[in-house]
Amino acid sequence: DHEGHQIAQWWNERGVSAFVLHYRLGPEGHHFPTQLADVQRAIRTVRAKAADHHIDPKRIGVMGFSAGGHLASMAATKFDEKAYDASDDIDQASARPDFAVLCYPVIAMASEFAHGGSRKNLLGGEFSPDSPEAKHVSSDLNVTDQTPPTFIFQTDEDVVVPAENAVRFYLALRQHKIPAEMHIYQRGPHGVGLYLGDPITGTWSNLLDTWMRSNALYTPAAKRVAVSGEVFLNGSPVRWGSVTFQPETAGQPIVTARVMGGKFSLPEDQGPSEGKAKLAFSASIWETTQKDADRVIHMEKLSQNDSAPAMIEMKPGISPLKFELSVP
Incomplete structure (x- = not known):
């Protein structure tokens, strides 16, 4: 059937x-x-x-x-x-x-x-x-x-x-x-x-x-956290991109915040769940530098030299956050 x-x-x-x-x-x-x-x-x-x-x-x-x-x-x-x-x-x-x-x-x-x-x-x-x-x-x-x-x-x-x-x-x-x-x-x-x-x-x-x-339908919904902050790439504010919070706890919502003009913000009801989360970034600074070499980058580390993915412990009052990304 x-x-x-x-x-x-x-x-x-x-x-x-x-x-x-x-x-x-x-x-x-x-x-x-x-x-x-x-x-x-x-x-x-x-x-x-x-x-x-x-x-x-x-x-x-x-x-x-x-x-x-x-x-x-x-x-x-x-x-x-x-x-x-x-x-x-x-x-x-x-x-x-x-x-x-x-x-x-x-x-x-x-x-x-x-x-x-x-x-x-x-x-x-x-x-x-x-x-x-x-x-x-x-x-x-x-x-x-x-x-x-x-x-x-x-x-x-x-x-x-x-x-x-x-x-x-x-x-x-x-x-x-x-x-x-x-x-x-x-x-x-x-x-x-x-x-x-x-x-x-x-x-x-x-x-x-x-x-x-x-929609947190696989597991009981955990308390969520309001989140805001800034994202920089090679010292310049990310003009357009995103930051994703992937909870370590299985079944909890994966949350993505849009980055505009270097800033992002999500209210509590749309924010990531409390607890450990892996971070992922999408970022562009070409709009600022106008350099052909500045492409949109996707990374799960703050630097390509880091040995492990970027992690964060989400909890109330953690904002504002500041992420500084670097690539060659």
Whole structure:
């Protein structure tokens, strides 16, 4: 199952527990809100039994592909909608996912880009795109300020579920200022899954991995530190560049600050995590020197003569920092 167990194995390789939901389907006679009930119950079950599985009940996400992507988007937007009658203590747990991953998702049931087959399967009949029923399950119309951070993967060549579906959901997330990241690859038909055999489109899961880390979803978020300072290269302020803080603690966000006019600054909520971090620099002084020999440099040491990468212990009050880089 390239959109189920293969995906679960991918998560397992990153230390993440994964649960594959076999939800009830429209062609089998099950229609809305049955599918929403299934995913709500699944999220509540995982959250209620989090201690049994040694997982964090505050870092439970939902992921779906194609029609499953629509169900995942409903889980992210309709977690407070009553889809079934409560039956036990599990149903007292929240059904809101803490993040969502949507892959070539069906989204818009009420537009010219709607997937008619999915609409019919979900609703159990012929409903027009402008019907109240279709609008009720169009996830782009249901995004709120409570929708969780979302990662979206799509291909431009997908003619089964056009990219407009993913784009509409992304724009709705932007409208509500929900943290979101979307990647649309030019190549790739509908339903590719991980597609690891493709050297280009198959990189999407690497981007998901990075997104998970940058949002501190792999490990409990550590306290972050406001940081500011200056960067010099061969005595001149770096006119344009960056300084990257890579935490020694696995899973914590890698943070990059842009350097302009020799200075950089990040507020606490965007700064690096407390603890040891490896430094990396990108720097240019050509704008100042106008010398052809002054190229953009990339280095993990303050000097090429240093024997070890540059390290720093991040802690409150450490700023302002001053880094002086030197190259021949």
